Amino acid sequence: MKNGRRRTGAALGLGLGLLLAGCAADGAKVPLAPNGPETAIASAGPETVMKLAAASEAKGDVAGAAALYRRAHDIDPDALGPAVALGRTLAVIGDAQGAADAYGRALRLAPADAEAKRGYANALLALDQPRLAAEEFRELLAQHPGEHRGHNGLGVALDMVGEHEAAQEEYRKGLRLAPGDATLENNLALSLALTGDYDGAARLLAPLVRSPTAAPRTRNNLALVHGLAGRADIAAEILRRDHDEAAIRRTLAQYETLRDATRPARAAAAFRGSAAAD
Template identity: 60%
Template structure:
């Protein structure tokens, strides 16, 4: 858990140990963004003060591509201020804030976008993922259902609905959504991962292991994929297997912290258990 999403929420007390260890996969895949105080971040908003909205949007896109997310967010906000009735700055702002794990800011940006264009699927999906980050899976599910009702081939909406249902402890229903999305996007790594985790939460450890092994055997396998497989072994009580996989990417102390966390997860039940797993284990959706 891009981490699916996603759109990650601030770690809960019960997810801290896993967040520290599994963060390795996200950092390796995504790279570290420059800090908000960098010279690039400071220079771009200064240059935007006399520029028109189209120029500001180009500067923002360049900053986002370069990984300067704080600078990009400031520029997208500037573009919105210059042209309040334009939809693209708000969509881009929501996307950037979500990537910065600012769920509240992303939700606000997408809400404003929906006021301009209530039928915009990107805005409604983005709002759904932001609501997940804010621990509001019921409201998120409503957003994803609205998108899927308008377009049953929207695999991202179906996958998002699966996450929202999993977070409510409704794993069988979630799996139906992931499988429907996978029929539209066969082999999609994020959807396959999410289905595997959902199966594990439902106690279907063998099928979950098969699915996540497929991802781990891929030439493009990431540390996050391997550690999600370790997590499934941990949920199933297969401590040695979890430790063996964990050692592929993590230091011994991190592996031990994760093993302790898996034991804690095995004692949890219901939506709290689902949230503790899914908040940190998913890649972005």
């Protein structure tokens, strides 16, 4: 297990980046305790605190849940569950270094735990440490060969270092394990676009965009593909589903900047700043 310390900058503009776990601004502060009866929480055992944390997380109070998971971990530092849950919630709110530290503690307790291993590798991606992340994903896949999300994460890491053909093979391996997985298909499409196969990327993304459950980020990725291909009118039409005209103009300008950039710079803009590969 390697340790990553550098933080990454934000990805450029709308639609730049993989379908990864969503997060708030990097470095978001976690309160010491959520709103509520702090005295009762302070005297509660770890199982009770974990239940309170899970309830907070289910209600969408992820920062509050992280504070409670941290409390549970402090009470019982030898328990795997609180460490993994702390890493997961810190990743969601954008504290990549905190997530890496929490997952690292979990791995010291259970070196082969798949969720902890994947979470730690994803945190390294968010910290702009793709080569270290690739090593972790390879270890994950050696321990858990059926982990399609491990192939996705390894693909992201390889794309970030410019090994796009190898990345595409990882996404395809993942799709053989999980046919139709939207995250893998999105990331494969972005990788194809980075190597100039814009039509292939668009063919992959078009059915996903037509789905009634399609998320804005899927449409953003399709817009990015058309933007990189120089089809600004098509990109703008797609972006109008979710964004106002001022945001669209800014995004199209960013696409033009990326069109003139080197391949490594395009990859950095598309993949850097992402917190997790799930």
